[in-house]
Amino acid sequence: MKVGLPMELLSFDWIRRLKEDIHALAPQVELCHVPAATSARRPVPLSEGDACFPFKKMVRTAMALLPQVDRLVVPRLVRLDGHLLCPNFRAFPDLVALNRDRLPGPARKIPIIDTLVDITDAGDEERVRLLLLRALLGPETAPPAAPFPRPQSAGHKAAALQDKLRGYDRTIALIGRAYMVGDAHLNMGIPAILASQGYGIVTPQDFDFSDLDRAAARDDYYAKTMYWRGARECLGAFRHICAEHEPAGIIYLLSFNCGVDALVRIELMSLHKKLANKIPMMVLVGDEHSQQEHVVTRLEAFLDVIDGITTS
């Protein structure tokens, strides 16, 4: 059986762990994350209006996978680690289903697994995991023998970060939500460009979410908790990296028209103003039409600023 699981979703730890589960429980399942190159024209999605590019990309990947798989997994991601995802993720399976229903041929009949993912604690995690696995592999599926693997421990992540930065004497904090930083298309090649200039890169994903969450909590008050998980990741990473890693520069990579980033950007700029040591910071807005040359020019200028500061 071929199962589609859009690559964009793999930026979430929880989905990567689910993938490991599927491999362990049903080795016969072939998971597809990226649509195979095909001569057939990619299906044209429903009007996407002015949706952000990451979301459009996610919907397009799901649609392109549909004709190539027997089932498509697009969970309804509402909450992870006790914090909400942006409203787009709530509608993601519905938009994929509406698009699927308009496809010609057998792709229109491909079942969509859209289990509700609303996870605050380990109990939720186990329950949702089993629900999803049963929806995909059949109601008889036994619970996996091993408990759901917890996220890598903070110690493990710290060691991995140390390894990653070995050989670099300067680092840049690249702050952004997991799929912005991790997806080669969405990150516009920034990590590779920075590495080629001799900079090690620290991202929010190099830390345990609970550490970032704690750091982000410093800006919460009463009902005014920053409720999006991705926003907490960025706010927490800013505070944590600035305090612990003394980066030479900070780049906030965001997506044009992202409602979450729009507000986080305001808070990050405010936090940046209050930093005791003036670390240069740049905001890079990526959209569907960003051209690589523009990004390179912006980065070159930014690195010149950093060089100016470090050599003066």
Place this chain on the structure above:
Amino acid sequence: MKVTFPHLGSMYIFCKAIAEEAGIPYVLPPPTRDRTRELGEFHTNESVCLPLKIILGNFIEALEAGADTIVMVGSGPPCRLGLYDRTIKVILSDLGYDFRWLTIPGIFNWQAFLQNHDETRELRKELTPSNFLRFPRAVMIGWRKMRWCEHLEDQAARKRAVAQNPLEVERWLQSGLAALDQARSLPAISKVCRQALAGLAQIREHGRRPLKVMMVGEVYTVMEPTINMNIEQRLGHLGVEVKRSSYFSSHIRRGSRLDRGLLKERRQLMELAVPYLNYDVGAECNFSVAEMVLAKNMDYDGVVHVYPFSCMPETTAASVLSTATTELGIPVLSLPLDRKDMGLRLDTQIEAFVDIMQMKRSGDLH
């Protein structure tokens, strides 16, 4: 203490009346204008939603005019509305304004209660016993004014579409709202509003059956003419009766969870959206979709969907409406709004939309 509040829709009439009647000094921000919008745009970024920009602009103008205490109705997740107050506070503090803040909880829970207790700690010291004693009556007057204001606007929307001279409607509406704003007692409120209604009623009609559209979308955009570029009026002047999906009073009633009828109605609307959306996406998204189904069931000629550019829930709704329009056979005009110079383009889009609805009604279009 000088309180201020956003200058939005009928909400400001409500807030102003409360402050006035309770004897609390206040500063009314100037009516939302280009400068208001520009201030909001300048101090945020391109992906921030328009209502936040306008509310921020309102507050800056009010603080410049001497206000020192900002009062705002709050909300909750999952979209940005629940963080408007947090974000605006950050921006105003960074700009160096000295102010106090009070969020009226949009959702009543313990956290909101504690926040309210904390935020009102200082304010309570400055209020006199007389302010407290007059408060219940002030709320009643404010509420009555808001309800009348919405009723007048509703009647004006109906009349605009059938009036021989729609400009007369604007005249009666504006004078009615101004008189309502000045009225200081419940009988006076009723009296001036009945006068305005009588004025509207005597306007001569052209006798043609108007087109009817349902206006759905993001709350502030539906309710505030400066955000929606006066779309209700633009449509009305082309002979279209606009039924709004949102009023401030219904949001307050919903938030307070006291009106069971309203809550039941919302549940039923959620059900209507189910063929398209199986989960509450947040804000008005599911309701925009449901109201389109409702508009079809009620034989409306079309749906106008308004929302701020970059609005997450309504961008999703727009995608869904683009499918539903063919399935249900009801024309939809989706308008993401942001720039202030959209007027001419809007007129062209609206005229084309009205043509489509007319052709559909006359059977020339299927």
